[in-house]
Amino acid sequence: MNRRDFLARSWVGLAALSPALSRIRLPSAAPWLLVPMDDAQADHLKAYGLAFRLLERGGRAEWFLNYRSGAFLLPADAATTRDAALNGITTERLEDGQLVQLRGELQGGNMDAVPLEKAPKVAVYAPPNAAPWDDAVTMALNYAGIGFEKVWDPEVLGAKLRTYDWLHLHHEDFTGQYSKFFLNYAGSPWLVDMVERNRATARQLGYPSVPAEKRAVAVAIADYVQRGGFLFAMCTATETLDLALAADRVDIAAAYADGTPMDSDASRRMHWDEALAFQHAELEQSPVVPVYSDIDGHQVNSPERRQQLGSFTLFNFSAKIDPVATMLVQNHRQVIPDFYGLTTSFTRKRLKPGVTVLADEPGAPWVKYIHGEHGQGTWTFFGGHDPEDPQHQIGDVPTDLSLHPHSPGYRLILNNVLFPAAKKKELKT
Amino acid sequence: MLVTAVAPHALRGQDPAMSRAFELERRGNYAAAAETYRGVLAGRPGDTAALLGLERALMPIDRRAEILPQVRAALAASPSSVPVLGVALRAWAAADEPDSIRAVAERWAAAVPGDETPYREWGAAALSRRDRPGAVAAYLRGREQLDRPDALAAELAQVALADGDYPRALKEWLLAIRRLPGYRVSAVSALSQAPDSVRSDLLRQLEQERGLNARRIEADLRARWGDPLGALNSLQAALPDERPAALEALRGLLDLLRVQPGREARVAQGRVLELMAERSPGSEHARFRLEAARAYTAAGERDAARRMLVGITDDRNAPETIAAGASTTLVQVLIGEGKLDEAARRLAEHRADMGGDEYAALRRRIVLGYIQAGDLARADSALGADSTIDGLALGGRIRLYRGDLAGAIERFKAAGPFAGDREEATERTALLALLQPIEADSLPALGHALLDLARTDTAAAVAGLDRVAAGLPPGQGGAEIRLLAGRLATAIGKPADAERLFKAAAVPEAPGTAPAAELALAELLIRQRRHAEAVAQLEHLILTYPSSALVPQARRRLDEARGAVPQT
Numbered sequence: 001m002n003r004r005d006f007l008a009r010s011w012v013g014l015a016a017l018s019p020a021l022s023r024i025r026l027p028s029a030a031p032w033l034l035v036p037m038d039d040a041q042a043d044h045l046k047a048y049g050l051a052f053r054l055l056e057r058g059g060r061a062e063w064f065l066n067y068r069s070g071a072f073l074l075p076a077d078a079a080t081t082r083d084a085a086l087n088g089i090t091t092e093r094l095e096d097g098q099l100v101q102l103r104g105e106l107q108g109g110n111m112d113a114v115p116l117e118k119a120p121k122v123a124v125y126a127p128p129n130a131a132p133w134d135d136a137v138t139m140a141l142n143y144a145g146i147g148f149e150k151v152w153d154p155e156v157l158g159a160k161l162r163t164y165d166w167l168h169l170h171h172e173d174f175t176g177q178y179s180k181f182f183l184n185y186a187g188s189p190w191l192v193d194m195v196e197r198n199r200a201t202a203r204q205l206g207y208p209s210v211p212a213e214k215r216a217v218a219v220a221i222a223d224y225v226q227r228g229g230f231l232f233a234m235c236t237a238t239e240t241l242d243l244a245l246a247a248d249r250v251d252i253a254a255a256y257a258d259g260t261p262m263d264s265d266a267s268r269r270m271h272w273d274e275a276l277a278f279q280h281a282e283l284e285q286s287p288v289v290p291v292y293s294d295i296d297g298h299q300v301n302s303p304e305r306r307q308q309l310g311s312f313t314l315f316n317f318s319a320k321i322d323p324v325a326t327m328l329v330q331n332h333r334q335v336i337p338d339f340y341g342l343t344t345s346f347t348r349k350r351l352k353p354g355v356t357v358l359a360d361e362p363g364a365p366w367v368k369y370i371h372g373e374h375g376q377g378t379w380t381f382f383g384g385h386d387p388e389d390p391q392h393q394i395g396d397v398p399t400d401l402s403l404h405p406h407s408p409g410y411r412l413i414l415n416n417v418l419f420p421a422a423k424k425k426e427l428k429t
Numbered sequence: 430m431l432v433t434a435v436a437p438h439a440l441r442g443q444d445p446a447m448s449r450a451f452e453l454e455r456r457g458n459y460a461a462a463a464e465t466y467r468g469v470l471a472g473r474p475g476d477t478a479a480l481l482g483l484e485r486a487l488m489p490i491d492r493r494a495e496i497l498p499q500v501r502a503a504l505a506a507s508p509s510s511v512p513v514l515g516v517a518l519r520a521w522a523a524a525d526e527p528d529s530i531r532a533v534a535e536r537w538a539a540a541v542p543g544d545e546t547p548y549r550e551w552g553a554a555a556l557s558r559r560d561r562p563g564a565v566a567a568y569l570r571g572r573e574q575l576d577r578p579d580a581l582a583a584e585l586a587q588v589a590l591a592d593g594d595y596p597r598a599l600k601e602w603l604l605a606i607r608r609l610p611g612y613r614v615s616a617v618s619a620l621s622q623a624p625d626s627v628r629s630d631l632l633r634q635l636e637q638e639r640g641l642n643a644r645r646i647e648a649d650l651r652a653r654w655g656d657p658l659g660a661l662n663s664l665q666a667a668l669p670d671e672r673p674a675a676l677e678a679l680r681g682l683l684d685l686l687r688v689q690p691g692r693e694a695r696v697a698q699g700r701v702l703e704l705m706a707e708r709s710p711g712s713e714h715a716r717f718r719l720e721a722a723r724a725y726t727a728a729g730e731r732d733a734a735r736r737m738l739v740g741i742t743d744d745r746n747a748p749e750t751i752a753a754g755a756s757t758t759l760v761q762v763l764i765g766e767g768k769l770d771e772a773a774r775r776l777a778e779h780r781a782d783m784g785g786d787e788y789a790a791l792r793r794r795i796v797l798g799y800i801q802a803g804d805l806a807r808a809d810s811a812l813g814a815d816s817t818i819d820g821l822a823l824g825g826r827i828r829l830y831r832g833d834l835a836g837a838i839e840r841f842k843a844a845g846p847f848a849g850d851r852e853e854a855t856e857r858t859a860l861l862a863l864l865q866p867i868e869a870d871s872l873p874a875l876g877h878a879l880l881d882l883a884r885t886d887t888a889a890a891v892a893g894l895d896r897v898a899a900g901l902p903p904g905q906g907g908a909e910i911r912l913l914a915g916r917l918a919t920a921i922g923k924p925a926d927a928e929r930l931f932k933a934a935a936v937p938e939a940p941g942t943a944p945a946a947e948l949a950l951a952e953l954l955i956r957q958r959r960h961a962e963a964v965a966q967l968e969h970l971i972l973t974y975p976s977s978a979l980v981p982q983a984r985r986r987l988d989e990a991r992g993a994v995p996q997t
Contacts, residue, residue: 082972083977085971085972086968086972086984086987087984087987088980088981088984123625141995142994143992143993143994144993145991185624185626188624188625188626188628241523288592288593303591304556304557304559305559353676390464392473397995398995400987400994400995401993401994402985402993402994
């Protein structure tokens, strides 16, 4: 920060302390850009990219929690102004005097200003081939213009995760059972490719089976979080990650995956203390039913147990006392239509004590969006596959986010990407 | 079903306790209703209405298993009552007591020999406990006891589907349909969801089966799986001699084909209608032939369409509406074949049979046919003094192709935005935008180039437009004509020409045209995978012309060029 910036910011800080001081005209300084995130915003999703790219350029931003649905304050430099114009992002010019008033408003309500200091280095866990389903986070990152790198099993087991601040998991099956599509989609080229690729990777990495190798990956991911990483998972990666972690010396994989049938007493023998979010789940024994356990409340692939979609409601948190949870739920909509995934939701009674529920379906026995800490890091789980495609089927075309620039579901994903930028300390990994 | 069937009957009862229980239930106070029913059952343990009421009241509050004491008492009071046995079976299912379920089901079956219901309920109870093997066992036990190989086939088919075992499901559906043909629709609907990998096996399995039912299922599945001609062949080979049965089978396939897209579906639709016509007398015969002709026309099978129409148009016994429809279709076929004089003659002959709008529309199609043939004099003559807005729009085109720009503009403006369909109106607006910056009243070279375009000689049109544009300043039509030429060059696969033309159109002297030319150029670059150049072009457009209506589209293309959204 140069001296002039420092003086200007000092003025702002002082003025915020006293309404009388706020009437004093500030020395002229570069105006600010307020990026509203309420209904005035033309493209909510790209607005996150605008803030992210500013951080990448070494700039600093602020996130005004609960102010205009989570607005951003950015310096109105040429690059940021150009970026906003090119991407059609609504911004409002803000003079220093207006900013002082605004800070006073933030002080008075359930709002807060969180500095965003550093663009997190983002990794997406994805196989090298293209799966026949879309990945909501990859699509959101691409659409918002947030750079990321792909990692897969060799990188995870090779300790490369330490170089990233944020890791995303999506439709991965960490129990090593190929999403339990093995029997129902037998012969499908994408499944054949998936099986061959996973088996070859397990062999190459020296594991006796895919389930054994995937559990090692799950343990490495949990270790990454333990050491201070930020983990965000969606869809079935949430449930299977915990199942794999808890399946220490327990065979939870069907015979087609590891050559031996699933332990008939697996549910009783799981080590839930090793899982991040869930406990005491009943595992699905049938290898044909693409359901893992009763962690998922909706059971979309079980015709007898499938639950209808409703909508979920975001919780309110105190911005000043609980800024992390507040950041994760910033949105211009409080109630959001639900969407299916192989794991759609999380049964309330299977949550570990201490898990923070960020969104649930009122009156239903499941929740949608949860958060927790593990060691020095945090994890966030969001059920469902694609917030703008409630019934996403295998082989469906990917969602075009330019048709959903205001998607409240996708906003939740992007809150997670930006949330590590608010962490002031460097990761101790 | 049994539960709801008994309730209204019971409502008529005079028992005050029962009336109170029903009222509590109606208000949604299920716990109090259950207590009241219990009170009635304490005095009359065999009261079926009260027992069913108690079951109904406990269900929404998820306390179904609490009915067991009353069920036991009712069984003791009425050991062979079918409603009581039904409640008992469901109660033990709720209590998860499979042995008791089985015992009640067997007892119920003994009370109603030959009835599938006890086994169906037994299976349903197993399914409610997610016990599919148990359900199959119950159904098979029923099949054995009833001594009918097709008993409970539909239920077994449903379980097979839940297991993903499509071949087994098909086998059971065939048994079910043999007994009750109405199951065919459900069977086809369920089996059509089969994954690609098992479809050929299912069709092979069906080919082994004889009879119309199997052929109809095969035809329906082939139609749903995108093989309409295969569907027709399957059905045609098995059509029975009896006219009503054959027509019913053909009508079923026709309903499916009507909603299938594509040329093959239209051909198959035409053939099905032809087969229906062969089996139908009098006016039905003519109507099916006419519909077949329309389907063939839609498929581009003009010979077949003409074959269907022969006889109907000149048949004095054919109903008036059908003859008129046939005349219209025949004129359409003739226009499609380029036999414009014959089409005009036929149209004149049958003018009296047609509505005014229909006649005018066909006449305009003939005019368009003459334009496409390059015969502007006959086009003008055929149009005559048509002063409708569609006629004015068409007259404007004829003037335009003759190079009379002032006359064309006058007629296009008079026609306004409502002539023709939306596409025609948009095209006319684009032509007006092209002509208005040009100061000259007459420009035969432009008219000639646009006539080349109307006659689908796009390469000649591009060359002609390029020459015309060279003689006009960019702001006075030169840029707009180059933009059109560039778009045409893109369409015929001449990207180098297109790029040159777009660049020449994207000049500051033509600020109304430049954003569109820049966007067109960027789209061309994206198609050529020159993404970095496309991004630069789009960024220039957005930042230079921020208020242009094309900016949102430019942003969309920018996203595509950056890989931020899927390519469209």
